[in-house]
Amino acid sequence: MGMSVAIIGAGAGGFYTAAALIKELPDCRVDVLDKLPTPYGLIRGGIAPDHQSSKKIAKVFERTAMADNVRFLGNVEVGRDVTLEELRNTYDAVVLATGAPADRTLGIPGQDKQGVFGSAAFVGWYNCLPEERFLNPDLSTETAVVIGAGNVALDVARLLAKTGDEVRVTDMSHYAQDAIDDAPIKDVLIYARRGPLQAAFTHKEIKEFGELENAVTLVDPDVLPAEDEELVAKGRGSQQKNVDLMRGYSSNKGDEKPVRVHINFYAKPVEVLGDDAVTGLRMEKTVVEEDGSCVGTGEFFEVPCSLVVACIGTHGQPMEGVPYNESWQQFENEDGVIEPGLYAAGWAKRGASGTVATNHPDGVAVAGHIAELTPDAGKAGPDGLDAMVAERNLRPVSFEEWKKIDDAEVAAAEHGAPRRKFTTVEEMVAFLDA
Ligand SMILES: Cc1cc2nc3c(=O)[nH]c(=O)nc-3n(C[C@H](O)[C@H](O)[C@H](O)COP(=O)(O)OP(=O)(O)OC[C@H]3O[C@@H](n4cnc5c(N)ncnc54)[C@H](O)[C@@H]3O)c2cc1C
Incomplete structure (x- = not known):
């Protein structure tokens, strides 16, 4: 047998x-x-x-x-x-x-406030996963923050920046399509702890940020490494290609389209602000050391927002x-x-x-x-x-x-x-x- x-x-x-x-x-x-x-x-x-x-x-x-x-x-x-x-x-x-299937948490004070979601829950919600059917994230915000430096962060940011018409041709849940259509989102802020060369974005995903109907993508030119032959020689060709694309985005002004996606590097959240619901994030600037470790600089800033999606992995x-x-x-x-x-x-x-x-x-x-x-x-x-x-x-x-x-x-x-x-x-x- x-x-x-x-x-x-x-x-x-x-x-x-x-x-x-x-x-x-x-x-x-x-x-x-x-x-x-x-x-x-x-x-x-x-x-x-x-x-x-x-x-x-x-x-x-x-x-x-x-x-x-x-x-x-x-x-x-x-x-x-x-x-x-x-x-x-x-x-x-x-x-x-x-x-x-379980979201990793941010591990910072305030992480459980209303309006803070992990990517597994948020992605499950827009993809019709029955367990997340009733997540009901409130998208009635002008600023949404996405934490992470991988393709899941890019998925979430891209979909939040899309128009109702763009998402209606997908198999996104109809309730998420409606929520995105109604959302007054003007700025989607992506924050990555490390730099552009360490980001795990794939080229195809980052390229889509140049093709959004209603959103323009911005990157601070000062954080982009110089066009560096040494980097290519080290076998970092794909990251260099991503940097080349982002260099293109860094020349955008921000007023070309009604929505802006900001890809920010070298910053990590240290506290979720607000009473019951998130009203902002306290962020710390970071540097990547020679040994590859990423450490805080002790320089802090605040980002007002009422939606945070942490795309920092699952377990x-x-x-x-x-x-x-x-x-x-x-x-x-x-x-x-x-x-x-x-x-x-x-x-x-x-x-x-x-x-x-x-x-x-x-x-x-x-x-x-x-x-x-x-x-x-x-x-x-x-x-x-x-x-x-x-x-x-x-x-x-x-x-x-x-x-x-x-x-x-x-x-x-x-x-x-x-x-x-x-x-x-x-x-x-x-x-x-x-
Ligand atoms: C947001 C996101 C976007 C992605 N995008 C891409 C992409 O564009 N291209 C790509 O190639 N890869 C992508 N991936 C990666 C890809 O989805 C994974 O590599 C792959 O799905 C992992 O497969 P798995 O079978 O290990 O887990 P899963 O796909 O999670 O399957 C696990 C299954 O187990 C079931 N299950 C769990 N517990 C139980 C239980 N107790 N009893 C019975 N059933 C149970 C679940 O219902 C589920 O169906 C993405 C991943 C994520 C999270």
């Missing part, structure tokens, strides 16, 4: 593992469980709604999900509906591909019975092996870094480790899960049912958008049961 494997999480980490497993062990049976009725994790709920081409990889995962020996069981949450221990007693191997969440590394905030593992029979893939294995494709090798490695196990005839596998589902009256969503949700979302699209997403689990289940 073939190996039975449960993968917890139907994101890139989960699907790359499933694909590698059915290639490595053609007679295995793989169940991919997700707490949401929808597959694809951050491909649906993280990648920016105006970056549809980056979501096309889902088509490849669809082929895996439709393989004869793979099942998708959405709307089944491990920890709520079934326990990890039960899955381990049922399958030969269990793979944790649960991502890194995994512990799961009962799994060794967890508190400092790395991810499951303890060696090349994806937590212990024989229990594995981690994707962001649950490596932490929140890299692109969708970066998760591919994790899946291949985990499939290789699982191939070394001997199937246990005593494990019930998928039949065992079906028994638990029936006993507990669970309502799993199959892949065929997801395709019905998918079709309905596409059919409901307006204004040239690719889809209009369902916004809650209840809506999706009610639609399927109707």
